[in-house]
Amino acid sequence: MGGPFASKSFNATRANSIAAKYRRLLQKRPFLLFGLPFLTTIVGGSFMLTPATALRYERHDKKNQRMSQDEALGIGKNRRKVDMKEEFYRLQAKDIDNWEQKRVKRLKGEIDGILE
Incomplete structure (x- = not known):
């Protein structure tokens, strides 16, 4: 007759179920029941994520500020210190x-610019 699943009906098709009532009210007031909760979620999420994002960037900035001036300039332990006056003299x-x-030796097949 109806197969093995004929006796079990989906709850949303029943007239008195919560899902059916919600669908009827949604057709009458779509913004109130769908749009407003959606916009509230988006705006509320924005306000909730702003401090978390700020904290993330503050931690990143602190980590980068720990570098010394020598590390920022790329001068390691094994390199000599540069004194501007010493270099000038x-x-x-x-x-x-x-x-x-002195001419730089060219690779094979590379044009060297010499006119013959």
Whole structure:
């Protein structure tokens, strides 16, 4: 006749069930029963997630501020310290008027720019 599931009906099809009443009221007032709860959830979630997001970024900033100035400049333990005055005098002592131009060896097949 109706098969093995004919005697079991879905609760939403019953006239007095909560789901059927909700569907009828939803057709009369869709914004009140669907739109308003949806917008409330979105706005409320935004207010709830704002402090959590701020906390996340504050922790990230604190972690990055712990780096020393040397680490920020990329100077490690095994590199020499740079003193600007020392570098200035070292470069000033070099003879920059006497220098020789050296060509870089080119790879095979690469154009070297020499006109023959």
